[in-house]
Amino acid sequence: MPVAAKKSVSPLMVIVAFATVYVVWGSTYFFIQVAVQYFPPMILGAFRFLAAGILLLGWCLFKGEQPGTWQQVKPAIISGLMLLLGGTGAVIWAEKWLPSSLVAVLISSSPFWFILLDVPKWKENLTSRSIIAGLFFGFIGVVLMFGEKVAGAFTSNPNKNELIGLFILLLGTMSWAGGSLYSKYHSTGSTTVSSAWQMLAAGVAFLLCSLVTREWHGFEWQAVSSGAWLSVLYLIVFGSLAAYSAYVWLLQVRPAAQVSTYAYVNPVIAVLLGVFFAGEHMSLLQVSGLVVILISVFLINLIKYRNAQKRAQE
Secondary structure: OHHHHOOOOOOHHHHHHHHHHHHHHHHHHHHHHOOOOOEEEEEHHHEEEEEEEEHHHHHHOOOOOOOOOOOHHHHHHHHHHHHHHHHHHHHHHHOOOOHHHHHHHHHOOHHHHHHHHHHHHHHHHHHOHHHHHHHHHHHHHHHHHHHHHHHHHHHOOOEEEOOHHHHHHHHHHHHHHHHHHHHHOOOOOHHHHHHHHHHHHHHHHHHHHHHHHHOOOOHHHHHHHHHHHHHHHHHHHHHHHHHHHHHHHHHHHHHHHHOHHHHHHHHHHHHHHHHOOOOOOOHHHHHHHHHHHHHHHHHHHHHHHHHHHHHHHH
């Protein structure tokens, strides 16, 4: 996206997009864990992203947008496979065996991969004290919030599936960061159309994986609970159509390091939703973690605000 286009973006749109990514994705940990108890992981991914991709592409065509040329679709397919099959697929599979709190902590390592893999921004990011400090404080904050639960998870003897889940999730965070950066630097044309093709590509890939792993063997639609169906509907409408589209758009108009702060804020939202709507208790250690995370987000964004002020004075 041209620099001029970035400068003309409405600040209100940016705030709404960040709020959507922060809040909605913060709630998806719970809904994924509910759905994956009834849907095999690959079937869940196929159903979620095929439905969302078809709906979004249909909406684009209804508005008169062009589906895009192969030069535009190809980067969307590649980034969609890295982001959704590799990244989200790892989360879906891992939550079959791992507690969502542990998944949240491991996902919070993704901002480090954003910094390490974003080669064009190495000079800016690796020499910025505020960004480095923000990454450090953000991860520490997430560990503080979930340290007690994670410690409890490791006190029991982990089985083979849990260890594989940890490894898959680590690869997934790398794939998500790499796919995000690929989308940022290679996507062209409408971000909405690009999002649609990303989800369609991932949905087809999930479907093929479900056939290879024979997940359909023995799967019974009628055995799926109403709560699981509602969770899938939430993931399609809010997790994919709303939040994912907002995320892809933010990658085009904001620095990747800034967008990656979702990985620190999402666990906070998950905890706060549990406190306000499920009557869960928030310990003093968790409150401390919340404060540290907020400080980290401020530090990561501080350099961006300083640069904006310098440009305004020039």
